[in-house]
Amino acid sequence: MNNKILKTLEFDRIQGALSQLVVTASGSAQVAKLTPSTDAAEVQEWLDETADGASILRLQGGIPVAQLENIGPALKRVKIGAVLNGTELASITRVLRTVSRVDQFLEDLKEKLDLRRVYDLQNQLTVLPALERRLYTAIDEEGNVTDEASPELHGIRAQIKRLESDIRSRMDQYTRGNSAKMLSDPLVTIRDDRYVIPVKAEYRHQFGGVVHDQSATGQTLFIEPQAVVDMNNRLRETTIKEQQEIARILADLSNAVAPYVDALAADEAVVGHFDFINAKAKYARDLKANEPQVSAANHVDLLAARHPLLDRRKVVPNRITLGEDYQAIVVTGPNTGGKTITLKTLGLLQLMGQAGLFVPAEENSVIGVFSNVFADIGDEQSIEQNLSTFSGHMANIVTILQALDQRALVLFDELGAGTDPQEGAALAIAILDEVGASGAEVVATTHYPELKLYGYNTPGTINASMEFDSDTLQPTYRLLIGVPGRSNAFDISRRLGLDGSVVDRAKALIADDSHDLNNMIADLESQRKAAEIEYTETRRQLEDAQALHDQLQSAFDTFTRERDQQLDKAKDQANALVEKAQEKADKIIKDLRAMQLAHPGTIKEDQLIAAKSGLNALHQDKAVRQNKVLRREKAKQALHVGDAVRVLSYQNDGVLLEQVDADHWDVQMGVIRMKLPTADLEKAQAEAAPKRRIATVSGGASGPSTTLDLRGKRYEEAMTELDRYIDAALLANYQQVTIIHGLGTGAIRNGVTQYLRRNKQVKKFGFAPQNAGGSGATIVQFK
Known part of the structure; x- marks a missing residue:
């Protein structure tokens, strides 16, 4: 993306607004180097981050990033063996505490909110609790060494x-x-x-x-x-002794920081990125901006677009579409009508979107991903180069035409102005033809009537204008795509009191084709207004129909609900009657059976059973009596030996071994076999049935070892072995175990920390003493 366009469209003012919203030195650096991307995947990734930030800001008030200074110079000094002062160590402590706070915040947030990108960034954080505690204990916020340092x-x-x-x-x-x-x-x-x-x-x-x-x-x-x-x-x-002890403590703390220089630098960058995401989300909230959709085909459809640097309570929003139905737009209309600001709005919103920022437009707006955005806007006069205004514009246009490609966006303001009107119009048409041949998309403003005919006759090109209210003699600043602008000089002159004969004489002096063009424009405007009135009326009728549909739907839902309630009530009453009749019938059958026993052969037993079954069949089942679909589904959910099930209370998978009784099953979960109530079991899908896993850990016949060594293993393998080992240790009733993970890149150590933090059976954990492995091992105590 050329740097000139960023200055022309004032993208630096957008950066300035963002810089006021960041609180870290790293975040400020990311704002300073923000530029639009020309890679569609990268643009979408940046927009995803902004969307995550907006969700977190709305629901949680933002990611908890504290104000942080740049610790880069301190890390460089400690890397070459220098001793850091208290202020530098305090800055590092604030970074460590912010990392812990942000990591815990996002870990808790995972249960409440699905995000697109932020959790991936969280995985890049390295939490260093031992170093954080040591520095926090020894150094206060102002950088002074505390009494507890030694x-x-x-x-x-x-x-x-x-x-x-x-x-x-x-x-x-x-x-x-x-x-x-x-x-x-x-x-x-x-x-x-x-x-x-x-x-x-x-x-x-x-x-x-x-x-x-x-x-x-x-x-x-x-x-x-x-x-x-x-x-x-x-x-x-004694004071000298104090200074000597402080110097020794600072040296020890600097040595403690030295092994984590790279991890701290990475943490500072990630926290700065979170700060940057916060700033983008806050800026979107301040602008009332929305996430745009990204078009791979470079279609642009900005709905109710507003210029972000103008007061949103005063600016007139416009819909700007380009690229799908037409490749070029020719905007005509009087001065001060808003043509230039419309060009800048399109260009700046496109730059904002390609920089991963939300745009001040309505939801479902669409942006493209252009390889470059070019603009010839404003006075290009140059005293240093001895160029007139026209020469300055042409020099700029020549540069643009030489750099064009089919994925570029070009914005021309007053194309061809500053020279003889006839020659200027011809040049403007030739330039637009050249841009069209390159495949680039273009929006040009002009006063030349010849370009109105060009927009009407050229394929892929459409006329547009800025609306002007001839009754009030004021522009409305509304963009009308499909309607060319027309001169209002005669109407304005007549309304201001110019004699009608003078106006008529002036009309007679212009060419017939100009009259025809203005008449065509006037006719189009009248058709547009008629269509707008018809659209408004159709919209009103649609809203009335929708309201009626909603009322009917509500009434139908109420009818269905009351009908079901009445049916249930009737069935309850029928069941009550049947139960009373059944009691009487049971008494009769009991008497008959007694008579049969007293006088054998008079009544057969199978007749008594058939009579009993017939009475039972009279009972009404409200839920599933006649519902074959529900009966089929109930049969599918029936449990059998060998079925894969989900244990709801433990949120774990298992396999059915045998049915203990009508209400209980024996279930194998990993290495654990448990007797569980049937109500706690849910049949799993066949394709998702988990395989039985048997945890294997080193140790004697009496149980697993109290130490697990994960050094040299890949991350996924280490996490699987850790999970199996913790299960085995719990079954063996161990109170405490040691996990050796080493230092390395810190990935396995972070994985162990996150796993232990989530495991509800873990009472507490922490790094081993220095003589037992230090931060290369973690001691775990169970509840």
């Missing part, structure tokens, strides 16, 4: 506080006792890092000790009394 520093600072307290207590004797009258002010101050008192010059020998400073007049001496010299010496020695 036991030695804690003890030294406690000693400093005691010495300072003792010195102040001793000095207070001078400021509050009889000696106070010898002081210029009854206060204790510091000179050369030593506690002193301001003594009047005439009493300098009353205190002894050391003079460290004097006032400008020489009337006051700042004296360290002899009684506190020794205490100040001890304080100074």
Whole structure:
């Protein structure tokens, strides 16, 4: 994409608005290098990120990215062995804490929201909890080393506080006792890092000790009394120890950061990308912008498009279509009618879309992916090159024509202007023909009436105009595609009071074909207005029909619901009657059976059973009595030995081994065999039936080893083995195990961390002590 178009269409102002919305140095750098892409897949990927950001902003208030400084210079310094200062370490700590916060936020968000791209970016984060805790404990927000950085520093600072307290207590004797009258002010101050008192010059020998400073007049001496010299010496020695311990701590912390320089740099970039996504989403919200669809065929259809740099409450939205039904648009109409701003709106919205930004247009708008956007807009006069306005325009057009290809978009403002009208019109037509031959899409504005006929007669080209209200003598700024603009000079002159005979004489002076052209335009305008009225009326009728349809649908739904309720009620009543009759029949049959037993041969047993079955058949089943489809579906869902099932309470798959009783089954889930209620089982699809997996881990006959070594394994293999091992360890009732994953790229370590975080049987976990593997191993405790 040529840089000149970015300046011409003021894309830098879009970047400026985005730069106000980022909070990290990395995010600011990404805004600065933002340019439109010419790759359709990349454009869609960027739009997906913006869509994710908009969803998160709407539902969660945005991704929680904190304000972060650039840690790149600090990482470069530590990489060559330099010792970082507290401020640099504090910046790294903020990055680490932001990474943890963002990772946990997105992990929790996965249960609530489906996203297109952000979760893939999350996987690029490296969470370093051990380093984060160490830095956060040792360095505060301002970059100061805390008392908790080491036991030695804690003890030294406690000693400093005691010495300072003792010195102040001793000095207070001078400021509050009889000696106070010898002081210029009854206060204790510091000179050369030593506690002193301001003594009047005439009493300098009353205190002894050391003079460290004097006032400008020489009337006051700042004296360290002899009684506190020794205490100040001890304080100074302790302070030096403190500085030495701080230097040692900073060196240790720098060494701790050194192995993770690359991971920290990557984390800073990913967090900056999240910040950039936040900014794009906030800018879309501020503009009331929407995600455009991307057309591989370079069709453009911007619905109610607005220029993003104009007040959206005042700007007139327009529909701009190009590329599908026509390749070129010729826009005519009076000055100040909005032709130039319409050109800029099309160009700038296209650049925004290709940069992955939402566009200020209605939903379902479509953009293309152009190889380049060219524009000749504004005054191209150049004093340095001694070019007139016309020459400047032509020089620019020549450059454009030399760089054209079939996937380019060209915007011409006042094409051919600045020279003889007849020659200018001819040049404009020839230039449009040249652009059309290249296959590029073009929109040109002009005043020349010859181009109206060109737009009417040339295939793939359509006329358009900016609407003008002749009643108010004001432009409406509405783009009318398919209607060429016409001159309103005669109408305006007549309305302003010019004598009618003068107007008629002027009309007689212009050519007949100009009259015919203006009459054609007037006829088209009247047809357009008639079509618009007809469309409005048709739209109203459609809305009325839709409202009636909705009412009928609602009434039908109500009727169906009430009918079903009445049928259920009737069946309930019928069942109640049958149950009463059945009770009576049971009593009769019982009496008959008693008679049969008392007088054998009089009544047959099969007759009693048939009578009983007939009475039972009278009972009405409300749900599935006559529904063959439901009965078939119920039969499909019947459970059998060997079926693959989903255990709902554990959200896991298993296989049916045998039916224990009417309400329970034995189910094999991995290495675990459990007795589960039938209500907790759901039959799985046949093609999705899981294979039985038997976890195998190293160890003796009594159970698996308490240590699992994943070093040297591929990520997928390591995660599978980890899952099997944790199952085996739980079955063996282990309270604690160790997972050795090494340092490497950090991928397996991150995978282990994420797996343990999700496993509900894990009580807690953390990196092993330094003498047991440090951050290369993780100790896991089970509940």
